[in-house]
Amino acid sequence: MKSNLVIGAGALGLATAEALLRQGDDVTVLERGLVGRESSWAGGGILSPLCLWDYPDEVNRLALRGMSQFGALAETLLQSTGIDPEYNRCGMLVLPPLDMQAAMTWCTAHGVKVQQQGDGLLLPDVAQARNPRLLQALRARVEKLGGRIVEQCEVGEVVVNAGRVGHLATTQGNFSADAYIVTAGAWSKVLLGAHALKLDIKPIRGQMLLFKFDTPPLPHIVLQGDVYLIPRRDGHLLLGSTREDAGFDKSTTDEAREMLLQRGAALLPALRDRPVVKHWAGLRPASPGNIPTIGRHPQLPNLYINSGHFRYGVTMSPAAVEVLLNTMNGTPQPFDVSPYLWR
Numbered sequence: 016m017k018s019n020l021v022i023g024a025g026a027l028g029l030a031t032a033e034a035l036l037r038q039g040d041d042v043t044v045l046e047r048g049l050v051g052r053e054s055s056w057a058g059g060g061i062l063s064p065l066c067l068w069d070y071p072d073e074v075n076r077l078a079l080r081g082m083s084q085f086g087a088l089a090e091t092l093l094q095s096t097g098i099d100p101e102y103n104r105c106g107m108l109v110l111p112p113l114d115m116q117a118a119m120t121w122c123t124a125h126g127v128k129v130q131q132q133g134d135g136l137l138l139p140d141v142a143q144a145r146n147p148r149l150l151q152a153l154r155a156r157v158e159k160l161g162g163r164i165v166e167q168c169e170v171g172e173v174v175v176n177a178g179r180v181g182h183l184a185t186t187q188g189n190f191s192a193d194a195y196i197v198t199a200g201a202w203s204k205v206l207l208g209a210h211a212l213k214l215d216i217k218p219i220r221g222q223m224l225l226f227k228f229d230t231p232p233l234p235h236i237v238l239q240g241d242v243y244l245i246p247r248r249d250g251h252l253l254l255g256s257t258r259e260d261a262g263f264d265k266s267t268t269d270e271a272r273e274m275l276l277q278r279g280a281a282l283l284p285a286l287r288d289r290p291v292v293k294h295w296a297g298l299r300p301a302s303p304g305n306i307p308t309i310g311r312h313p314q315l316p317n318l319y320i321n322s323g324h325f326r327y328g329v330t331m332s333p334a335a336v337e338v339l340l341n342t343m344n345g346t347p348q349p350f351d352v353s354p355y356l357w358r
């Protein structure tokens with residue numbers, strides 16, 4: 016049985032571990048803090064790029080495949096663990112400014128359902144998941160399949176011997192395995208040190224606000240520019256988000272709160288007098304062009320990465336895991352994966 020060490024227990028680490036366990040591998044996940052408390056927890060769980068037509072093919076290839084796989088993943092998680100990730104095909108209404116004609120043409124060409132609604136565009140098949148529940152379900156599934164998760168275990172160094180990774184030096188001692196997979200999100204580059212080579216992943220902060228209504232105040236996700244409202248089934252409503260280059264600083268700011276409140280109330284006036292239930296920030300693993308790195312290290316044959324999914328890590332997760340496992344197993348890929356290679 017092949018043994019794997021997965022570094023980082025966010026959506027990408029847990030989904031990678033789940034797929035490796037399903038194929039019969041042995042898996043240990045090492046997590047610096049607690050499972051699923053970083054970017055994957057902080058995100059909105061929209062299962063689509065915000066405006067698909069604005070992104071390059073390299074992003075949409077992974078995103079569209081992930082979108083087509085997510086429903087089945089959510090169902091497996093629910094059936095296997097009893098925890099509901101609240102996969103909900105609620106649709107997304109995109110409001111102007113937008114190039115309606117270009118958007119319609121792109122959607123039609125790519126088989127994405129679209130309907131004009133007033134001066135906006137409704138994408139009825141866009142779904143959402145509820146991140147904290149998705150992560151709880153993934154964790155339960157990994158443990159049910161026999162995976163081991165070690166929390167409060169920070170990997171300090173990837174130690175190389177004779178052209179291969181020999182072990183990981185961590186705050187809980189050394190760990191070794193046949194294969195090592197970096198899924199440390201915004202921290203991936205720092206963790207790898209000199210082994211990162213030209214890997215370009217850095218943190219970009221996103222802030223969110225949470226509200227509560229008795230019943231969902233909107234039937235769909237509503238998006239205008241960079242600001243969106245995400246209605247959960249139980250009446251919670253998320254308002255996001257910012258995009259800030261603030262290093263590894265996860266603080267929330269009054270400026271962001273004001274900006275989001277103002278933009279949110281313009282979309283949904285009922286927000287004006289509503290108390291903010293919670294305000295948080297997360298660090299997206301940002302990469303140039305929003306294109307993640309998925310694959311084998313160019314010099315260390317037992318070191319892999321699945322990181323840098325920037326704004327769409329949850330959306331891309333099933334497809335990104337598929338690409339990584341095909342690479343590890345030497346099996347055919349569903350499409351050209353050269354844009355994701357570790358160079």
Ligand SMILES: Cc1cc2nc3c(=O)[nH]c(=O)nc-3n(C[C@H](O)[C@H](O)[C@H](O)COP(=O)(O)OP(=O)(O)OC[C@H]3O[C@@H](n4cnc5c(N)ncnc54)[C@H](O)[C@@H]3O)c2cc1C
Nearest residue numbers: 023025027047054055058059061170200221297328329330
């Ligand atoms: C505000 C906001 C809104 C978002 N909205 C969406 C959305 O609607 N849809 C979507 O698809 N995506 C969204 N995203 C992006 C998405 O959340 C990320 O792309 C995705 O969660 C990245 O997952 P990850 O597992 O790579 O990283 P993370 O979830 O950050 O996990 C990395 C893990 O690695 C651990 N780690 C780091 N260093 C070490 C170390 N040295 N040793 C051990 N463990 C370590 C960390 O503690 C962490 O738990 C959003 C992000 C934010 C912040």
